[in-house]
Amino acid sequence: MARLLILAPLRGVTIRCFRTAFAGPIRAAGFTEAVTPFIPAAAGYDPLKDRELGGGASAAVVPRPDLPVTPQFIGKDPAALRVALERIKAAGYERADLNCGCPFPMVRNKGRGAGLLRTPDVLRRLLEVGCATMGDGNFSVKARLGVERPDELLRLMPLINAFPLRFLAVHARTARQMYAGVCDRAAFDAIRAAANVPLVANGDLETTDAVAGTVGTMVGRAFIRALGERDDIGELLDGYVAASAAELCGERPVLGRLKELLGYWKDSPRWRRRWQVAKMARSLAEIRVW
Numbered sequence: 001m002a003r004l005l006i007l008a009p010l011r012g013v014t015i016r017c018f019r020t021a022f023a024g025p026i027r028a029a030g031f032t033e034a035v036t037p038f039i040p041a042a043a044g045y046d047p048l049k050d051r052e053l054g055g056g057a058s059a060a061v062v063p064r065p066d067l068p069v070t071p072q073f074i075g076k077d078p079a080a081l082r083v084a085l086e087r088i089k090a091a092g093y094e095r096a097d098l099n100c101g102c103p104f105p106m107v108r109n110k111g112r113g114a115g116l117l118r119t120p121d122v123l124r125r126l127l128e129v130g131c132a133t134m135g136d137g138n139f140s141v142k143a144r145l146g147v148e149r150p151d152e153l154l155r156l157m158p159l160i161n162a163f164p165l166r167f168l169a170v171h172a173r174t175a176r177q178m179y180a181g182v183c184d185r186a187a188f189d190a191i192r193a194a195a196n197v198p199l200v201a202n203g204d205l206e207t208t209d210a211v212a213g214t215v216g217t218m219v220g221r222a223f224i225r226a227l228g229e230r231d232d233i234g235e236l237l238d239g240y241v242a243a244s245a246a247e248l249c250g251e252r253p254v255l256g257r258l259k260e261l262l263g264y265w266k267d268s269p270r271w272r273r274r275w276q277v278a279k280m281a282r283s284l285a286e287i288r289v290w
């Protein structure tokens with residue numbers, strides 16, 4: 001099987017509109033697929049109405065990106081997950097992913113995201129539902145090493161190995177680390193030694209990195225940072241602004257979206273001073289620093 005290079009879910013950044021506006025660089029970098037930023041799997045929430053899957057105004061203005069996309073769900077209710085998965089399956093999505101990595105205390109303390117690493121019985125039921133609904137080899141998991149300690153996921157490997165997952169993507173940090181500090185490669189190696197499911201490496205990797213013993217790499221921030229150095233970045237940003245303005249209501253949310261992206265470039269010599277201007281911008285005219 002060819003190695004996977006998966007565009008990481010970055011909520012607010014690698015969103016559907018971004019994946020369309022930056023489809024050229026995404027393809028050129030060799031990405032084989034993307035996992036969407038998380039979509040709630042909660043009673044009464046229709047995933048097909050989520051902007052990520054084409055709901056809302058975006059369906060009319062943003063064509064479906066040509067990159068295969070796996071919707072990612074966050075939640076802890078197996079019944080709600082089943083309903084959400086059946087819904088996307090009926091709409092033609094063949095794969096889905098479960099978020100076991102969201103580190104925010106408000107999420108994890110309620111047993112969602114990385115919090116699932118602390119509730120193995122709930123995790124087991126979610127994996128049962130995911131694999132049964134999507135079919136063998138079509139459901140994946142994205143997880144952290146643990147909540148507080150880097151061996152919590154390792155202890156769950158007997159449970160996880162029992163499921164026919166497409167892959168287990170491991171961000172080699174604990175939830176407590178959030179996005180800072182270094183990745184724990186030794187803890188990742190221990191998971192690799194214990195895993196019977198295909199593994200995907202994630203965390204501070206470049207698109208050109210290949211980690212031995214894995215089926216692929218998932219990359220987020222390194223790719224986003226590199227975009228800022230492209231010669232055609234102005235053109236790409238203009239496209240992103242236009243597509244965002246078409247799907248959002250008013251300038252303010254478009255500005256928020258742009259600041260989220262431009263913030264990744266604030267340490268680059270090319271962007272440092274532009275970022276100082278952009279972060280204060282209160283209109284689209286002001287933020288056009290490129």
Ligand SMILES: Cc1cc2nc3c(=O)[nH]c(=O)nc-3n(C[C@H](O)[C@H](O)[C@H](O)COP(=O)(O)O)c2cc1C
Nearest residue numbers: 008009010011037038142171203204205219220221
């Ligand atoms: C702003 C931001 C939003 C993120 N949103 C999600 C998300 O929705 N789902 C998820 O599984 N991970 C999410 N992550 C984690 C990334 O997918 C990835 O695991 C992490 O950034 C490490 O990979 P990287 O160093 O290649 O960026 C997010 C990370 C950031 C920085």
